[in-house]
Amino acid sequence: MQNFGPKYVYENIEKPLLPILTEMERRGVLVDTNQLGQLSQEFATRMATHENRIFELAGEQFNVNSPKQLGEILFDKLKLDLGKKKKRSTNVEVMELLAEQGHDIANEVLAYRSVAKLRSTYTEALSQQVNPKTGRVHTSYNAVGAATGRMSSSDPNLQNIPIRTEDGRKIRHAFIAPQGWQLMSADYSQIELRLLAHFSKSKGLQEAFLQGVDVHAFTASRVFNVELPDVTSDQRRIAKAVNFGLVYGMGATSLAKQIGTTRVEAQEYIGRYFTRYDGVKDYMEANKQFCRDHGYVETLFGRRIHLPTIHSNNGGLRAGAERAAINAPLQGSNADIIKLAMPKIEQALQQGGYKTRMLMQVHDELVFEVPQEEVKKVQPLITNLMENAVKLEVPLKVEAGLGTNWEDAH
């Protein structure tokens, strides 16, 4: 076995990736500026609708974008009460709090802002980001954008397009393939959970992946003591939240909020999860301890992620570092794996004489431009290379889809 550590990460992961990212940036991606224009128009209309609704609720017109004016409306005119603890503010946190209390105006403000943000950062900006020489949009990657090794990108920031919302879908719909080509999206399915199964050596969790069953349903059957076919959709939803929550080092309070239950009940689910998936709790505790001892945590290939606040006297900072000590090895290993796969794919495409080109990398996903006639060969080739980029104790699973635009390829 090779010596994993910072040297391995630099020499065998980051350096080989550099020329690949260079080419991806140079290639860029095609966007449909007509679609973007229409979408921009649609967003503007919706902003106006929200704005009118806000004016109705406020009983007057004002500049919704001005925190000062908004504050005066909310707190002086409408006299909305924040309780003792919260400072008068119009930030997201306060708006969400007011929305929870049933104040429609806060909901409208949140909706207005979210559309306005998407309009300015994507539908308006993307058209301007089209390179006049190439006619394509060239995002700029930062290979080490996050301490975990996960990449970030800017102009446009591909990582920030909402994943599960209708608006996010519409934006992705405007990323298109040229005539006669397809976009192919290939993404690692549940990779962080698989990594958790690998690292924790939890036989229970590994079994779900080895059997190839739906891991959330499987978890629900364990946590709620029912047979797999009898798992209800509600139970699955809760199990899914527990699965993802724990990967992010989430505690009972946050989980309770997420699934809409009491803290006690959430704690109960977590307790049962840890009993059923033996080894997971030990793994998490071991990670925190390792971090306290070394000041960093490690990924699959020995990438070091330093968490200096693990020793902070500030409880909040320390708790944050402890959560990160659980999640960073998973997120970082995910980054290691996809970064290892990319040069292999590039090389295979070149050696096979394919015209297919790797264009984008977003989290667990790679996006390619594929000539129609290459689809049949390239899809299994890429899926295979991604799934076998490393050998874990559980299989890696990649799902690949095709379409004339990014959204349909999902």
Next chain:
Amino acid sequence: MQKLIIIDGLSFFFRAYHAVRGGLTRESDGLPTNALYGFSQMLLKVVKDMKPDECCVALDSISPTFRHDMYPEYKANRTEIDEEMRQQLPYFEPLIEAFGIAAIRVEGMEADDIIATLATQHGGDKQVVIVSSDKDLLQLLGGNVTMLDTMKNKIFDPDAVVEKFGVGPEKVIEVQALIGDSSDNIPGVPSVGPKTAAQLIDEYGSLDGIYENLATVKRDKLREKLADNKDKAYLSKELVTLKRDVQLPENIDLNFHPDLTGAKEFLVSLDFKSLAARLPNGKSAEEPPVVDSEDAYMPRPRYTAEAQSTAISTVDHSLYETVTTPSRLEHWLNRCRTVGTFALDTETTNIDAMQAELVGISLAVAPNEACYIPLAHQSSEGDLLAEPIPQLPKEDVLPKLKELLLDETLTKVAHNLKYDLIILRNAGLDITNFEDTMLMSAALDAGKHAHNLDFLSVQHFAHKMMSFSDVAGRGQKQVTFDYVPLKESTAYAAEDADITLRLYQTLKPRF
């Protein structure tokens, strides 16, 4: 003339806390060290660059001051100190002590009053430099007294005061009395801003002048405000006026004889190894060879092998060369081949690599041995009579560079090479056998701090690099790099390559 440096201690310390970001901590116990780092940097600058004859640090009284007696709300708006800051405070005075610098504190007095008293006592026959960024001290400037903001490297003199307040140092308190200061909770006259205040003082000379002639103030609302808030204005004036006759402790030794051994040990104990190495008695602090300025573009005497291995010799822009002749280009290409490992950086017209045009390339082969090869610089726009810029034709240089960059026996180092590689490939070049110091830093120190070159230069070499706006201007007046004059271009571009190579030599042994 003797030089006295007075350091505004705590205010500088707090400012360093907010200015130095990136989660600096001591490895052994996780102690946050950003404020200590910033303060140490400043002390080093004082010790090493400013070479004072006398030096001291002024500190605030621990108990409430006479201003609190005068106005209980004084500074009542200050929020509690951050936890990360509180942890660093116990090391603050020992740090000053370790440098062998006198710390002066007088109960009931603020540091500002101590500074005012010292400046008044010594300003007559000594050059007094106040190290601070506090605008409340501007009233002291004039004669031999100036203020230096080491973080911004900005010197304040009476002209700078006029620029900031619209009046000279002697009238600053009159203006401050009118505008107040929300950060210290000094009331001032409500709704009177800096511009109005400066106009009023300019017209009437002082608060007294205004109130003696209040009826002649034309704007009705302003006159009312002034009339209603006369007490506040005079109270504010009293609060902002510094006391120049504080009874100082008798046996203060202002003479500067820094204890460099103590300082070094203390810096090392805080994990500030690169700062410690910069102390004048450190082994690596050999001064670069002195050269005549006329000689600036000629080849330099080279460092010894031993000096080359240390990455911390002082950065000297005057040692960089602008390459404008075929023979000098050959010289540099040969130097790259001889040393085997060199750094490069591209200069372009745009931060978007895909829209950028190549303007020039810099190379570094050893600390301070770096050059810039301009390729597409332009004379300033509209200047038809301007001399053509002396630079080698792209078509002559690029093939030679191409050969150099493709030579697999040579190691090419860049910081964030991906950007340069896009530029190079778009210009028909490519690279083999490369190293990227940004990726190296991220592999070694992820989570500890940022990995941009400017930051790493400060982190590892305590050297603040030139910024793009230093050479290209700011805001509307900013020009693209092809319009930056060659001398500045060379300093800026060659420094990038120089620091990149030093960084490589520093990081490589850690793998």
